[in-house]
Amino acid sequence: xxxxxEHLGHRTCAAFLLAALSVVASGASGSxxxxxxxxxxxxxxxxxxRAIQDDDGTNPGMFSVLDGEGxxxxxDGVLSVSCDDCHSGASMRGIAARYPAYDVDYKRxxxxxxxxxxxxxxxxxxxxxxxxxxxxxxxxxxxxHQSRGMLIELAIDExxxxxxxxxxxxxxxxxxxxxxxxxxxxxxxxxxxxxxxSFRKRNRLDTQPIDWSGRRLARCSVAYATASLECVRSHIxxxxxxxxxxxxxxxxxxxxxxxxxxxxxxxVGWMSTG
Amino acid sequence: MAxxxxxxxxxxxxxxxxxxxxxxxxxxxxxxxxxxxxxxxSRDIISRFVCVYNGTEVFQADLFPAVAANPFLSFFTVxxxxxxxxxxxxxxxxxxxxxQANIEVA
Numbered sequence: 001x002x003x004x005x006e007h008l009g010h011r012t013c014a015a016f017l018l019a020a021l022s023v024v025a026s027g028a029s030g031s032x033x034x035x036x037x038x039x040x041x042x043x044x045x046x047x048x049x050r051a052i053q054d055d056d057g058t059n060p061g062m063f064s065v066l067d068g069e070g071x072x073x074x075x076d077g078v079l080s081v082s083c084d085d086c087h088s089g090a091s092m093r094g095i096a097a098r099y100p101a102y103d104v105d106y107k108r109x110x111x112x113x114x115x116x117x118x119x120x121x122x123x124x125x126x127x128x129x130x131x132x133x134x135x136x137x138x139x140x141x142x143x144x145h146q147s148r149g150m151l152i153e154l155a156i157d158e159x160x161x162x163x164x165x166x167x168x169x170x171x172x173x174x175x176x177x178x179x180x181x182x183x184x185x186x187x188x189x190x191x192x193x194x195x196x197x198s199f200r201k202r203n204r205l206d207t208q209p210i211d212w213s214g215r216r217l218a219r220c221s222v223a224y225a226t227a228s229l230e231c232v233r234s235h236i237x238x239x240x241x242x243x244x245x246x247x248x249x250x251x252x253x254x255x256x257x258x259x260x261x262x263x264x265x266x267x268v269g270w271m272s273t274g
Numbered sequence: 275m276a277x278x279x280x281x282x283x284x285x286x287x288x289x290x291x292x293x294x295x296x297x298x299x300x301x302x303x304x305x306x307x308x309x310x311x312x313x314x315x316s317r318d319i320i321s322r323f324v325c326v327y328n329g330t331e332v333f334q335a336d337l338f339p340a341v342a343a344n345p346f347l348s349f350f351t352v353x354x355x356x357x358x359x360x361x362x363x364x365x366x367x368x369x370x371x372x373x374q375a376n377i378e379v380a
Contacts, residue, residue, distance in 0.1 A: 057281030060344045063299045066277070 068142025
């Protein structure tokens, strides 16, 4: 579409560059944030933004929760049982806060969506729902919604530790085109340990489908970090040419998020095959 | 399957001005976009919204292709008596979705 006004583009890029540089500076001296000092980005919101976030009646993410409730009570699979036949709705409180958790059969941690598919296979004899499909996200959102506001507390499980180590190492390394590793980025975006936003739409005034933490991780890992370099590029381009046609590329979303997500999941060890 | 979020105060004083918020899940396809193959995606929008309070129409709206997906409408009315709000969304093809909410007026 139309290009951003040039002066605005310059300013945006300059601001972004400054932000990126300050991140590098803080990242160089920074170490991991102690667990007690981690904050949800909810705590950084202005009162107005919080009011929007708190209002379920205007949150399009709640559609997924409603859909999930419908699917939860729907009989499915060869055995024709619903999720609710085994679990009662209330019993799922706190469950989502304990995932990813180790699965004995898979010999690795599984996240909530995988866990739901495992249940479909074992208890319902139903076909697994495709990853990130509307139905699977809705079911996960319905379950996660019941743990809202609870602290994410992974079980103390020896079998999890190699995966946690790999995840920690992954996040410390600057990769791809990125100029700073994940913890430095999260220091500014303020990703914390609360579940409140995990399955909620963060940029919730738009109309994208519901988001989930894995995709956000992939997006941060892939798009967010590379954006800064793209910004530098477009900034230089703009300085070279007074007739820049478009400077929107630097904030573009990756087109093939799925494969990047799979690569990411493979890198942190949540998937056995890439 | 419930696809509308309605926010009506459960209780209100007689004569109180109350805010009603409605959010409907709908793609609001404009008819101007093209798919990956370059074919026009046919228009599919909610074109009309009506709110009826105990049989009396208190709010109506015409919607157009410029309205974003998941149309959100917020409006005010006066709580006159206990009863029911009925909400009706009608799309281009004449299909309607409805929702209800009760209010207690003291």
